[in-house]
Amino acid sequence: MSENDKEHPTEARSAQGSEPSAALLAAANEQLIISGLRQLEEADKLNEQLKAEIARRQAAARGLAEKARLLDLSNDAIIVRDVGNRIIYWNHGAEDIFGWTREEAVGQDLHALLKTEFERPFEELIAKLRREHQMSGEIVQFARDGRRVDLLCRWCLDHDAEGAPGAILTTGTEITKRKQAEKALGESEERFRTLADNIPQLAWMTDAEGWIFWYNQRWFDYTGTTLEEVRGWGWEKVIHPDHLPRVMSQWQQSLRTAKGFDDTFPLLGADGQYRWFLSRAVPIRDDAGQVQRWFGTNTDVTEQREVNDAMTLAKEQSEAASRAKDDFLAALSHELRTPLTPVLMTAAALASDPELPTELREQLGMMRRNIELEARLIDDLLDLTRISRGKLSIAPVPTDLHGLIQHTAEIVRSDGLNKKVRMVFTLEAERHHALADPARLQQVIWNLIKNALKFTPTGGTITVSTRNDAEGWIVVSVEDTGIGISAAALPHVFKAFEQGDIAGQHRYGGLGLGLAISHAIVQVHGGALRAESSGAGQGATFSISLGTVDAPAATTPAAARLPAQRGTLRLLIVEDHETTRTVLSRLLSRDGHTVTTAGTVHEALLAFDAARFDLVISDLGLPDGSGLDLMRELQRQRPVPGIALSGYGMEEDLRQTKAAGFFAHLVKPVNMGQLRQLLDQLGPRPEEQMQKVH
Numbered sequence: 001m002s003e004n005d006k007e008h009p010t011e012a013r014s015a016q017g018s019e020p021s022a023a024l025l026a027a028a029n030e031q032l033i034i035s036g037l038r039q040l041e042e043a044d045k046l047n048e049q050l051k052a053e054i055a056r057r058q059a060a061a062r063g064l065a066e067k068a069r070l071l072d073l074s075n076d077a078i079i080v081r082d083v084g085n086r087i088i089y090w091n092h093g094a095e096d097i098f099g100w101t102r103e104e105a106v107g108q109d110l111h112a113l114l115k116t117e118f119e120r121p122f123e124e125l126i127a128k129l130r131r132e133h134q135m136s137g138e139i140v141q142f143a144r145d146g147r148r149v150d151l152l153c154r155w156c157l158d159h160d161a162e163g164a165p166g167a168i169l170t171t172g173t174e175i176t177k178r179k180q181a182e183k184a185l186g187e188s189e190e191r192f193r194t195l196a197d198n199i200p201q202l203a204w205m206t207d208a209e210g211w212i213f214w215y216n217q218r219w220f221d222y223t224g225t226t227l228e229e230v231r232g233w234g235w236e237k238v239i240h241p242d243h244l245p246r247v248m249s250q251w252q253q254s255l256r257t258a259k260g261f262d263d264t265f266p267l268l269g270a271d272g273q274y275r276w277f278l279s280r281a282v283p284i285r286d287d288a289g290q291v292q293r294w295f296g297t298n299t300d301v302t303e304q305r306e307v308n309d310a311m312t313l314a315k316e317q318s319e320a321a322s323r324a325k326d327d328f329l330a331a332l333s334h335e336l337r338t339p340l341t342p343v344l345m346t347a348a349a350l351a352s353d354p355e356l357p358t359e360l361r362e363q364l365g366m367m368r369r370n371i372e373l374e375a376r377l378i379d380d381l382l383d384l385t386r387i388s389r390g391k392l393s394i395a396p397v398p399t400d401l402h403g404l405i406q407h408t409a410e411i412v413r414s415d416g417l418n419k420k421v422r423m424v425f426t427l428e429a430e431r432h433h434a435l436a437d438p439a440r441l442q443q444v445i446w447n448l449i450k451n452a453l454k455f456t457p458t459g460g461t462i463t464v465s466t467r468n469d470a471e472g473w474i475v476v477s478v479e480d481t482g483i484g485i486s487a488a489a490l491p492h493v494f495k496a497f498e499q500g501d502i503a504g505q506h507r508y509g510g511l512g513l514g515l516a517i518s519h520a521i522v523q524v525h526g527g528a529l530r531a532e533s534s535g536a537g538q539g540a541t542f543s544i545s546l547g548t549v550d551a552p553a554a555t556t557p558a559a560a561r562l563p564a565q566r567g568t569l570r571l572l573i574v575e576d577h578e579t580t581r582t583v584l585s586r587l588l589s590r591d592g593h594t595v596t597t598a599g600t601v602h603e604a605l606l607a608f609d610a611a612r613f614d615l616v617i618s619d620l621g622l623p624d625g626s627g628l629d630l631m632r633e634l635q636r637q638r639p640v641p642g643i644a645l646s647g648y649g650m651e652e653d654l655r656q657t658k659a660a661g662f663f664a665h666l667v668k669p670v671n672m673g674q675l676r677q678l679l680d681q682l683g684p685r686p687e688e689q690m691q692k693v694h
Contacts (some may be wrong), residue, residue, distance in 0.1 A: 077172040079153070081110050083165050097174055099144030112483055114141035118567075123516045130165065130297075133157045138175070150179040165516045183493070201297035202267075203246060203412070208291045210255045224270025240266040240274055247279075257515075258283050260289050267298060275302045321440075336374075338647050340669035342583040344371045348672050375669050394437035394524050398552045401441070402432045405464060408445045421453060422461045429466035431548040440521050447514040448478040448542050455540070456482035473527075474548050479541040485533035493531045494519040515542075522546070569593045569679060570611070574604040574618035574630065575645065582666075584617075587672060593679070601625035608634055615682060618658070620646040628660040635661040643678060645670060 037458060039063075077097050080089035090105040098114060105113065111122070115139040119126060129135055130182050136154040143149055151172040160166040197217035199240075206215040211232050220226065223238050239247055243265035254261040261281040281296030334540070350356060353366035409425060429542035434441075452462045460481040495622060496516040520618075522529040529545040531541065575581035576599050585595045596611065598604040601624050617633060620627035631642050644662040646653060657665045664678055 011630040013147075017354065021650045028236070033087055055392075077170070077174075079170045079172070083167070083169070085109050085111060086165065087113070094172075097143065097149060097172070100143070103673060115382065129157050129168070139172075148176070149174060150176045194458075201299045203295070203297050206281075206294040206296070207292060207623050210251065210294065222269055223267070238456065240268070251281075254281065261294075261296065275300055276305050277301060304571050332447050335647065338577050338580065338668055340371055340375060341645075342579040344368060344375075344669040345583050345672050346586055347371065349590075387517065392520055392524055394440050394521070396437050396525070397433045398433050399436040399438045399441065400433055400551070401436075401476060401546075402427045402429070404438060404442050405445055405466070405476065408449065409443050409464070420454050420458045423449075424461060424463045425634055426463065430466045431468050431472060432466060432474055433549050433551045434474060434525075434527075434546040435549050436525055436546065441525070444518040444544065445476070445478075446522050448520045448544075451514055451542070452478050452480035452482065452540075456480045468548070469545070472548055473545050476544040476546075477541055478543075479539065481539045484536045484538040485531065485540050486536050490531060490533060494529070503585070505527075569614040569682065572596045572597045572598065572604065572607055572613045572616045572618075574616065574622065574627065576600065576619060576622050580670075581617075584670070591676065591679075599623070601627075602628045604630055605633065607638070608640075613640060616640055616642045617645060618642060618662075620648065621652075628656055631657075631660040631662055641682060 008539045009294050019560065023175050057177055063307070073240045074091060074093045075096070075511055077094035078089070078093055079087060080092040081087050087105050087108050088111050090100075090102045092102075095101055100108075100113070110116070116122075119137065123548055125135070134150070134154070134156045139151050139153055141149050153170055153172045157165055158167045158169060166635070195215075199216070201216075201217065201479075202219040203216040204212050204219060212235060213231065213286060215227065215230065219230075220530050225234075236244060236248070247263055250263050251261055253259075260283070261279065264276060264278050267277050268274055277298040278301045279296065281294045283291040284293050284295055285571065286292050320554075323562070324505065335351045347364045347368040351361050351368055351581050353361070356364075404426065405425070409423065449462065456462055463477075463479045465477050467477075494515050495512055519529045522544055525546060527544060530545070532541045532543070544657075570641050573581060573584055573588070573595060575584065575597070578599070579600065581597050585597050588596050596607050596613070600605050604616075604618070616631070618627040618630055622630070627644060627646075631644075634640055639661075642660075643664045643666055644657040644661040645666050645668060646657075648666045666675065666678075
């Protein structure tokens with residue numbers, strides 16, 4: 001209180017009653033200030049809240065913008081429509097799929113724009129969506145260009161704040177290509193099943209482990225089974241029990257190794273009968289090479305097996321008949337040759353006896369030549385059999401064809417002289433060695449010259465010549481001035497039994513085998529035999545072409561390398577044909593050899609045990625055994641050279657005689673000159689190569 005107040009208390013109280021005091025005013029101001037401050041604080045708080053809300057809304061806007069951008073990046077169609085079916089959002093995926101831009105689509109009726117096709121009525125789908133709020137399924141819509149679009153869709157129903165339906169969000173993934181592929185696959189499967197049910201085979205499929213899950217209709221028709229009966233491994237019941245273990249083993253092996261299955265076995269039919277089926281299965285693999293399933297078929301081969309069995313039986317019968325024919329020819333050859341042997345040996349011996357009159361020796365020579373001709377015809381029959389069976393073999397060595405021609409000419413020259421046919425030899429080839437079988441090639445040259453002599457009349461000429469062609473081959477030609485060959489017959493001259501057609505008639509004799517055999521022999525040598533003629537009455541020329549080789553280096557003649565000829569040999573002759581044995585013994589004894597004879601294997605073993613021999617000459621067919629067995633036994637006791645005598649001369653006969661221990665094989669009728677040559681050359685046992693001499 002101020003001094004004035006103290007001094008005038010009554011005035012002071014009076015003043016307070018009539019006007020607000022300063023204290024009250026101060027208090028009021030203070031309250032106003034506090035209230036203002038509080039309002040400022042509230043304003044600041046509101047301002048901060050406003051800033052936060054603005055920031056939140058800006059962030060939300062950015063999020064929505066990002067989501068919208070992401071929605072636009074989707075390849076799927078994302079469409080939002082209101083409950084009135086009006087489009088309110090349309091992303092770039094929808095633009096790409098359907099062809100309408102966002103501006104064109106927004107505001108349009110969705111289903112009117114896209115011509116939507118539903119599997120169920122639209123009202124049912126909307127009702128379901130309202131109940132369940134979301135659903136999915138497949139629909140068909142159409143793009144702006146009319147293209148059909150298959151879609152896998154998901155629909156979500158959005159609600160507003162009051163819970164009322166607000167909008168429908170649709171996401172659609174185009175599955176047009178998948179649907180097309182599924183359709184194509186379905187059509188393919190349908191075609192496959194149609195095809196599989198109509199093929200003649202019984203077809204089936206399994207999983208990777210071999211569990212069968214499918215059979216075609218043919219299987220069920222044949223077996224009378226159902227899928228329930230034979231699914232998995234139920235097929236075992238229709239396989240013949242004798243074959244089931246093998247089939248199971250092979251099928252399990254195929255499953256383990258992933259290699260194809262192949263077997264033949266009987267399957268039981270609905271009629272209770274078994275038929276044979278060829279069963280095959282192949283693995284079906286994925287891109288990684290892993291087996292996914294197996295596809296198999298069973299093909300009825302019953303008739304085929306019956307035909308094959310019949311063909312096999314026919315083949316066996318044919319082969320048996322062929323063997324019987326060969327055996328017959330061989331036996332016939334043997335029977336024909338055997339009686340010729342003593343006649344040929346006797347005629348040859350007498351024809352060379354200088355004490356006999358010339359005329360008689362000439363007649364004996366004629367007999368010898370005709371016997372040799374008959375033997376040659378027999379050999380031709382056997383050679384033809386070898387050719388037909390593909391068993392004509394040769395033993396080629398470097399051979400001087402000039403020497404071979406000259407040697408052959410000496411053999412046939414007398415025939416030409418007797419017929420008064422002039423023979424001319426012009427051997428001009430500088431390279432005249434070929435890799436050839438001398439005996440076989442001499443047979444060819446002999447055939448050609450004899451053939452020319454046969455068809456060349458008295459006073460004619462035969463010219464044998466050689467030359468080298470541009471390739472260096474040697475060409476041996478036999479040209480005659482005989483009856484010639486017609487143009488029609490020329491292509492057939494090398495066919496067996498065609499001689500009558502070539503000559504026009506059989507008045508010239510012979511079987512027509514020589515040229516066929518000669519042609520085959522030259523072919524085996526890798527050469528060619530050709531025939532030429534200007535026609536009937538114009539003569540003919542036969543030419544042999546062979547590749548040449550260098551002449552072998554000069555060596556000491558074989559005869560000089562052999563031991564000196566033995567004046568006397570101790571010989572054991574084993575021959576059951578008495579006349580042959582007697583003549584052979586007499587002729588060899590006359591040559592100075594000591595001869596012991598035997599007619600059986602037993603007699604030969606007794607003689608061999610009683611004395612030592614330098615050589616055994618044995619027939620092969622003996623009354624109590626085989627000459628092969630005899631030679632094997634003699635070789636077991638003590639080795640001795642052997643010469644086989646036989647009317648059989650096939651390759652198998654030579655193989656057997658060589659295996660038994662003989663070093664030479666003489667084919668009856670035996671030529672004494674050939675036998676003497678072997679005896680003169682007898683030295684250490686020549687095991688390198690079997691010698692066959694006709």
